[in-house]
Amino acid sequence: MINLQDMRDTARNMLAKNEVRGVIGYRRSTNGMLAEPVVITKPEQADELIWDPTCFHNLSLYLVEDRKFLAHTRAKADLPIAIIAKGCDARSTVVLMQENYFERKDVYIIGVSCEGTGVLDERKLVKKGIRATNSAFDGDDFVFTTEQGEQRIPAREVMADRCLECRECFPKEHNIVLGEDKTGRQLDAPFTALKRFEELDPAARWEFWDHQFERCIRCFACRSVCPMCYCDECIVDSTSFPVTGQTTADEKANRVKWIERSATRAENMTYHMTRVLHLAGRCIDCNECERVCPVNIPLRLLNNKMEREAREQFGYEPGASIGGPSLTASFLDTDPGKFIR
Amino acid sequence: MSEQQAEVTTDYEPRIVAFLCKWCSSAGSDLAGVSRIQYPSNATPITVPCTGSISPNYILSALKKGADGVLVSGCHIGDCHYIEGNFLARRKIHLVKELLGFVGIEQDRFRMSWVSAAEGAKYSQVIKDFVEDLRPLGPQTKVKAGRS
Numbered sequence: 001m002i003n004l005q006d007m008r009d010t011a012r013n014m015l016a017k018n019e020v021r022g023v024i025g026y027r028r029s030t031n032g033m034l035a036e037p038v039v040i041t042k043p044e045q046a047d048e049l050i051w052d053p054t055c056f057h058n059l060s061l062y063l064v065e066d067r068k069f070l071a072h073t074r075a076k077a078d079l080p081i082a083i084i085a086k087g088c089d090a091r092s093t094v095v096l097m098q099e100n101y102f103e104r105k106d107v108y109i110i111g112v113s114c115e116g117t118g119v120l121d122e123r124k125l126v127k128k129g130i131r132a133t134n135s136a137f138d139g140d141d142f143v144f145t146t147e148q149g150e151q152r153i154p155a156r157e158v159m160a161d162r163c164l165e166c167r168e169c170f171p172k173e174h175n176i177v178l179g180e181d182k183t184g185r186q187l188d189a190p191f192t193a194l195k196r197f198e199e200l201d202p203a204a205r206w207e208f209w210d211h212q213f214e215r216c217i218r219c220f221a222c223r224s225v226c227p228m229c230y231c232d233e234c235i236v237d238s239t240s241f242p243v244t245g246q247t248t249a250d251e252k253a254n255r256v257k258w259i260e261r262s263a264t265r266a267e268n269m270t271y272h273m274t275r276v277l278h279l280a281g282r283c284i285d286c287n288e289c290e291r292v293c294p295v296n297i298p299l300r301l302l303n304n305k306m307e308r309e310a311r312e313q314f315g316y317e318p319g320a321s322i323g324g325p326s327l328t329a330s331f332l333d334t335d336p337g338k339f340i341r
Numbered sequence: 342m343s344e345q346q347a348e349v350t351t352d353y354e355p356r357i358v359a360f361l362c363k364w365c366s367s368a369g370s371d372l373a374g375v376s377r378i379q380y381p382s383n384a385t386p387i388t389v390p391c392t393g394s395i396s397p398n399y400i401l402s403a404l405k406k407g408a409d410g411v412l413v414s415g416c417h418i419g420d421c422h423y424i425e426g427n428f429l430a431r432r433k434i435h436l437v438k439e440l441l442g443f444v445g446i447e448q449d450r451f452r453m454s455w456v457s458a459a460e461g462a463k464y465s466q467v468i469k470d471f472v473e474d475l476r477p478l479g480p481q482t483k484v485k486a487g488r489s
């Protein structure tokens with residue numbers, strides 16, 4: 001069991017001793033049950049921190065935000081910033097360091113083990129008809145506070161799919177870590193959901209995706225929430241081609257635009273294919289993209305497809321090591337080539 | 342087969358966009374030409390410096406603009422002008438191919454081959470085979486952008 005007091009004390013001490021600039025963690029949101037991300041910068045704020053099954057956000061996103069803010073304000077940070085990191089958050093932090101987005105010394109990782117469980121999938125709780133005001137970890141169960149009193153539910157019934165299939169529920173990369181290492185407690189085999197989907201024949205798969213790509217409203221929430229989608233200029237934006245009154249028709253026609261803004265099926269599809277290819281070998285399955293999608297596009301299937309190809313065909317595990325090569329900028333002599341004529 | 346279908350299959354000429362590397366496959370296609378080897382004219386070649394320089398967006402873009410099939414062709418493994426470009430391409434293109442299949446696009450619409458500068462005959466064969474495999478699939482409409 002993770003002792004919340006330990007987490008708060010760690011944060012308080014580090015801030016009091018001026019060892020870090022701030023601590024990225026979770027606090028209670030105004031929404032009642034749910035946690036929300038917070039950056040605390042003063043020791044007395046440490047008691048705001050919480051740790052419960054609704055801490056599903058991938059906080060490494062705020063390491064990226066922090067770096068962008070520093071760059072934007074031309075500020076220099078002489079102290080590291082601390083982050084509360086679950087296994088998946090730690091893996092994405094590793095990917096960011098592997099890509100030299102920041103250095104190891106710039107962050108202090110307070111790892112938290114998911115131990116026997118993982119985090120909540122709100123949708124599963126709603127399906128059970130439970131309206132809770134609070135949630136807590138307790139061994140293999142989640143305990144919810146509802147109007148009818150306390151309700152204890154086996155965690156695996158309401159956990160996020162990614163947690164059920166989690167390959168590493170312990171943050172290997174850390175400065176300190178809270179909780180026990182229970183890696184190997186996998187409740188479902190990795191890629192269970194993906195395998196189920198792949199049993200469909202190609203025509204049925206197309207029917208499924210055709211519908212999904214049609215539905216996407218291109219709000220780009222999936223991109224905004226992803227710690228790996230940090231490019232200042234995304235391929236779907238045309239910020240380097242501002243159209244002004246002076247822009248001629250020729251210039252407009254000749255600019256390179258891989259993906260149009262209109263949310264039509266073909267453009268949406270190109271966006272999603274590009275997104276998932278740009279994340280191949282980098283996505284660590286925190287599933288934030290799918291969680292924030294307002295219209296429930298099953299993005300995890302696409303992400304997982306790439307992850308499994310990388311693992312099975314190229315022996316590549318995203319977020320495994322800071323110094324390791326990246327998936328698409330490296331190769332092995334043994335890479336599959338049978339498909340080439 | 343209804344009359345209309347029969348008409349579609351006879352009239353339909355698949356359009357192929359072929360990304361050919363400058364050093365091998367593009368030269369190979371040239372050789373096919375100067376050697377007067379007959380092959381279908383369905384492929385529009387686009388020369389690129391190296392298969393390793395091909396972004397998945399080239400492929401997606403071709404499909405979006407209505408190509409019925411996309412070919413990527415470069416130097417044999419070990420012969421890359423830039424030493425390792427085709428190794429990188431092999432990995433990247435594998436992912437693209439898997440992804441296209443995953444969402445239900447016919448895998449035969451996408452093809453990769455190694456054709457050296459000396460293999461004019463092989464190039465013509467690759468195109469012939471591709472056209473034959475594309476024909477039964479009919480026009481590609483899945484990724485193609487509609488103007489509706």
Ligand code: SF4
Pocket residue numbers: 086087088089114117118119162163164166167168169170285286
């Ligand atoms: S995916 Fe793994 S590390 Fe991440 S929250 Fe779930 S169990 Fe924990």
Ligand code: SF4
Pocket residue numbers: 215216217218219220221222223289292293294295296297299
């Ligand atoms: S997939 Fe969902 S989150 Fe992403 S752009 Fe489409 S609607 Fe928005």
Ligand code: SF4
Pocket residue numbers: 058092225226227228229279282283284285286287288289290303
């Ligand atoms: S693509 Fe989705 S699951 Fe993968 S790292 Fe980004 S937000 Fe997380």
